[in-house]
Amino acid sequence: MKKCFLMAGAAAFALSVQVAPAIAQEVEDEGELKQDTIIVSARKKEESLLEAPVAVSAFDSSAIENLQLESVDDIARFTPGLSFSKAFGRSTERPVIRGQSNVLAGVQFGVESGTAYFIDGVYYSGSIQNLDPNDLQRVEVIKGPQSALYGRNTYAGAINFITRGGADEYEGSGKVRYGTNGTREYSASLAGPLLPGLTGRLSVRDYEYGGEHRNLVTEELVGQESTFSLSGVLDWKPVESFDSRLRVNFTEDRDGALPLFLQTAEQNNCLPGYRSQAFWSRSGSTNRNQYYCGVIAPQPVQLNTGPDADGIPNLIPGVPINATNVFLPRAYGLTDGTAFDGIARDLYVVSSISTLRFGDTGWEMGLLAGYSDEHLKTGYDSDHSPVNFFLFGPAAEPFFANTNRKDIEDYSAEFQLRSPQDARLRGMIGLYLYDQLINEGDITFANP
Incomplete structure (x- = not known):
């Protein structure tokens, strides 16, 4: 509960950054704006965030600094309708706006997420998790079909990073x-x-x-x-x-x-079938479930990214140390894989x-x-x-x-x-x- 409360408070702060100019404009007798208004270019023209007739979330330089936004992952935490995941480190990422994406985006060649990155309005095709946050003047997240104005791969939305000049x-x-x-x-x-x-x-x-x-x-x-x-x-x-x-x-x-990390088939808990661990007779398993239903919990990291440190194979449930068949001639090895x-x-x-x-x-x-x-x-x-x-x-x-x-x-x-x-x-x-x-x-x- 404490974590949820803190995140809600931060989201409320981010919202106050955007609506504060409107409140200030209403209370000023002379109609003069005492606070800086966030200017966006979501429609390829500069206009006030409050006047833009599109669904856009914007973070100016002060919001980036106050919220300590270090990556696109942090931006997603404070942007309604935007989610972000990095499937395989800082080389594969999936920005998703309003749920419009493909599970193979960034993994299979030619499959894109439908949300594109732009730097100063110019299309950017690579990973953007290494972008220097201190070099940003503003970040705009444009949601919905209006983002088609930006061009390639924007049927769901676009994220435009405007740099300092x-x-x-x-x-x-x-x-x-x-x-x-x-x-x-x-x-x-x-x-x-x-x-x-x-x-x-x-x-x-x-x-x-x-x-x-x-x-x-x-x-x-x-x-x-x-x-x-x-x-x-x-x-x-x-x-x-x-x-x-x-x-x-x-x-x-x-x-x-x-x-x-690996969650093995030995932990499957629903829908028995031929893909189960027990279907492989050499496993010694009696678990005939072929799917796992529920939240996957973190498991120990056991990767063959170098020689085995102690010279003793790290066993996983359902795969005996002497496991062999036509497809698995040597189940375990102690060398770099x-x-x-x-x-x-x-x-x-x-x-x-x-x-x-x-x-x-x-x-x-x-x-x-x-x-x-x-x-x-x-x-x-x-x-x-x-x-x-x-x-x-x-x-x-x-x-x-x-x-x-x-x-x-x-x-x-x-x-x-x-x-x-x-x-x-x-x-x-x-x-x-x-x-x-x-x-x-x-x-x-x-x-x-």
Whole structure:
């Protein structure tokens, strides 16, 4: 009950951040707004959050700092209708808005969740859990079909991260954070004018989390996270009718083995059938249930991510130490069962946003372009257990290992022509181009 009370209080605080300007506007005699109003761009135009006729949740920089939002997972905790899960560490994530998604999103090639990420309005295809929260000016979560205005993969919604830009005066900020389980973070940002009409910002972040779960096979910690990121922004406004932003970002992730666990068929408690543990005569089990009904409780982590520390196999219920059949020639092994563990990612992202206004007519032309180059290696023990055998010899990939590498390049470009947005009849027309190239291969002991 205590946890629920604290979360409800935090949600109420997040709501008060959004509705406070409306309350202030009502009580002011002169109609002057004493508090900052949250401006959103959910409809590809800047307007007050209270005036936008779309379902959108917004967090400005003060809310991000006060609520200590460190990731998209934290944002989901304070956003009604948005849920988030990371299936396999910081390489696979499933943002879901209003329940519209697919269980295979992020796991099976070509299946997407229906909720897309954008940075400054430019489509972002990779994992966003490593985004520097100190580099954000605002986060907008657009829900429902109105998000189709953003384009690709947005039938359920869109999450737009608006980054901090340059500053007209020199300013700097820094942050140091320490926590349990080896958590530490150092970040700094410097912004100011560079040339007439040109301002810039440089941000750097170093984050590390030491993990809190221990692998009983190797007796080592698992679940570590490490990120180093560097980003630069140039804002250029040579004349009143034109402005442009160029953003360049580099991110390096180095995460440890994922803290996965196995709930065995011996714990199944409903619907007997041929998939049960007892159906395999060698198991010695009498449990004929083939499904588990209820909440899955955490189990010990026992992964073959390295040599067995004590030289004694870690047994799992229903799999005897001498278990063999045509499909399982060696049930247990004491050697490393994965050619690569964890996540290694090097990511380069470049984006450009330009707007040209045609005098005082209200007509605008916009051009958005993005490029990303990602080198990703992931590896985990996909049976989540100490069972370990090779089907084609110890130099090949183990049968229950999921280790691969990807080289991914993304290109996107969008052209927009907008009519005066304050007119009763208004519109926008545009063209959008997106292209992605993926080279993928397995990581084996013979070819790491």
